[in-house]
Amino acid sequence: MFIILFFILSLNVYAGENPCELALMDLGRLKYETLYGKMPRVEALLVGASYKNKIRELAASLNISQEEAEGIVAEYIQQNRLKIQSSINKTKESSSTNLNLGSSNLDLEKVFKATDGTGKPDADGILRRPHTIEAIKARQWFSEILMSNAKSLDNKYLQVLLSFAEENNQMDLLLDLDPILFKYTPVLKANETVEFTMGSSNEEQEKQKKYYLKIPDEIKVTEKQHQVRLTKPYGLTQLISVGAWKIVENGKLPPDYGNTKSRDEEPVRHVSWNMGMDHLKKLNERARKLFKYPENYNLFDYPTEAEWEYAVRLNETGKPQRTAFSWGDDWEEERGWENDGTKKAYDGGEFPLIGLKKPTGKGLSDMHKVLSQWCKDEFKDTHGDPNKVSIDPGHDPVSDLRARCLRGASVWISPVHARAARRYGDSPWLEWYYLGLRIRQDGQ
Numbered sequence: 001m002f003i004i005l006f007f008i009l010s011l012n013v014y015a016g017e018n019p020c021e022l023a024l025m026d027l028g029r030l031k032y033e034t035l036y037g038k039m040p041r042v043e044a045l046l047v048g049a050s051y052k053n054k055i056r057e058l059a060a061s062l063n064i065s066q067e068e069a070e071g072i073v074a075e076y077i078q079q080n081r082l083k084i085q086s087s088i089n090k091t092k093e094s095s096s097t098n099l100n101l102g103s104s105n106l107d108l109e110k111v112f113k114a115t116d117g118t119g120k121p122d123a124d125g126i127l128r129r130p131h132t133i134e135a136i137k138a139r140q141w142f143s144e145i146l147m148s149n150a151k152s153l154d155n156k157y158l159q160v161l162l163s164f165a166e167e168n169n170q171m172d173l174l175l176d177l178d179p180i181l182f183k184y185t186p187v188l189k190a191n192e193t194v195e196f197t198m199g200s201s202n203e204e205q206e207k208q209k210k211y212y213l214k215i216p217d218e219i220k221v222t223e224k225q226h227q228v229r230l231t232k233p234y235g236l237t238q239l240i241s242v243g244a245w246k247i248v249e250n251g252k253l254p255p256d257y258g259n260t261k262s263r264d265e266e267p268v269r270h271v272s273w274n275m276g277m278d279h280l281k282k283l284n285e286r287a288r289k290l291f292k293y294p295e296n297y298n299l300f301d302y303p304t305e306a307e308w309e310y311a312v313r314l315n316e317t318g319k320p321q322r323t324a325f326s327w328g329d330d331w332e333e334e335r336g337w338e339n340d341g342t343k344k345a346y347d348g349g350e351f352p353l354i355g356l357k358k359p360t361g362k363g364l365s366d367m368h369k370v371l372s373q374w375c376k377d378e379f380k381d382t383h384g385d386p387n388k389v390s391i392d393p394g395h396d397p398v399s400d401l402r403a404r405c406l407r408g409a410s411v412w413i414s415p416v417h418a419r420a421a422r423r424y425g426d427s428p429w430l431e432w433y434y435l436g437l438r439i440r441q442d443g444q
Contacts (some may be wrong), residue, residue: 052176155184156299157237157441160286161247170247177243178265180355185364186235187311190443196320198309198383198390199225200421204324208416218381223421226384228306229391233443236303236311239267239354239366239373240279240437248282256431265353267366267436273374273404273428276302276437283439302376303440304394305383305423308407312368312420315361324419325368326360331415334358336369352411368408369418371436372426375405379425403427410434 059069077084161182165174188194200223243264246253253262256270271279280300287299303311313320315327323329335358355365367373378397384390397404403425409418412434416422426435 154186154235155182156287156291157184157283157439158182160283160290161244163286163290164248168247168250170251173243173264174247176264177241178355180365181238181241181244181265183238183355183363183365184235184441185237185311185362186233186443187307187314187362188230188233188235188443190233192233193229193231194310194320195227195229195389196310196313197225197322198228198306198421199223200324200419201225201322204329204419204421207324207329208419219422221381222383222423224382224386226386227389228310228384228393229389230306230310232392234303234307235441235443236364237439237441238364239371240439241354242266242268244268245279248279254431256433261350263350263353266351267354267371269351269371269433269436270431271374271435271437272431273302273426274400275431276374279437280439299442301440301442302374303438304392305375305377305405305407306390306393307440308373308375308438309420311362311364312360312407317361321361321420324421325415326362326420331418332358336366336415336418337411366408368420369411369415371408371410372406372434373408373436373438375407376440377405379403379405379423383423397428400428406435 055066055069055073058072059066062069161174165171200219205219205223241264242253242262245268246264253268254270254272254275262269280298280302283300284298287293288295288297291299293299310320312326313322315321321327325331325335327335337352337357352370354370357366359365360367377395379402380395384393404427406424406426407422409415409422417424426432
């Protein structure tokens with residue numbers, strides 16, 4: 001190990017600053033901070049994530065194992081402890097951060113374009129090939145942007161997950177998950193009021209004849225257009241992943257998984273409405289303790305139907321579209337999974353990972369098609385009165401036997417069911433394979 005370290009430090013010795021030593025100094029500082037630095041828990045998590053990604057990059061560039069790369073860094077710290085401490089102190093004195101955090105806003109399109117240099121979205125999953133330097137660098141950038149986003153304290157879901165990860169000894173699992181899974185997207189800001197048209201037009205319904213042999217009579221009722229006004233600030237998470245679910249549920253998955261194999265970066269499935277409410281209850285109880293909220297305050301919930309539809313309709317300019325999908329009236333394969341469950345939807349027999357397809361204009365991934373997503377409302381045939389404006393509508397459930405609303409579609413069915421206006425309901429007790437959840441975070 002010492003021979004490898006000596007070789008690294010001897011490179012480019014006559015060429016000014018040695019880039020290899022600079023990389024080791026960076027890693028040494030991060031490791032030193034995690035061992036001896038006194039920092040808030042969120043920042044400690046983020047520093048640890050940055051260190052892990054850079055260890056992967058060092059190991060890949062030297063074609064050695066991560067354990068060997070860790071050994072090199074440990075040896076470097078032992079030999080250069082005073083130099084590292086001096087570097088950290090100088091950084092603090094100059095009031096600058098010891099991490100290059102980048103922008104405070106997650107711009108997924110920008111990150112996608114940076115991953116392969118072609119400007120194309122990451123449809124082929126370059127970020128999901130953990131053994132390539134390109135993927136490691138891209139994931140590192142994701143982490144750095146996420147760090148800044150989380151430290152702004154907007155992303156309370158991530159902070160709550162951190163608390164569960166510490167308590168349930170799941171910190172390694174959390175650090176190994178792709179940061180895209182924790183992206184939080186603000187939708188409506190405080191003191192902001194918006195109005196939009198909910199439902200589908202007759203023209204949109206006619207265009208769906210290419211999917212239907214006959215337009216179902218039900219959608220003329222369930223998708224009847226009406227005006228909605230939203231006044232309550234909120235944001236949405238990604239689809240909740242298998243890994244994030246296990247962190248909160250102490251390693252357990254919904255019982256209907258059985259022996260089904262799953263990857264931690266897939267969306268969690270087999271989630272009934274009631275089961276999701278139990279999950280939300282745990283998150284809210286922890287949030288009340290962490291953030292000193294009143295006993296009756298819930299930070300997390302399902303979105304209402306109106307909140308879900310408004311979010312999915314937003315384009316890049318922040319204006320709600322009146323089209324079938326967030327981008328237009330025609331289905332685009334780069335935006336969502338097709339309905340061939342044996343080939344395209346499973347990618348070699350495995351369920352799609354979160355965030356592989358191009359997001360909506362607002363930056364939300366997998367809204368239209370991967371899993372059906374529960375909403376807060378009790379399902380009713382008609383959502384609102386076409387003759388008046390509905391203000392913050394939501395049909396609170398009055399019975400455990402009444403159907404609950406679902407939005408979005410699973411990979412197994414036609415895109416016609418993934419339209420922004422498509423609404424349907426199911427029993428709150430069902431734990432089918434196509435059911436998942438996305439969480440609403442209160443924006444107060």
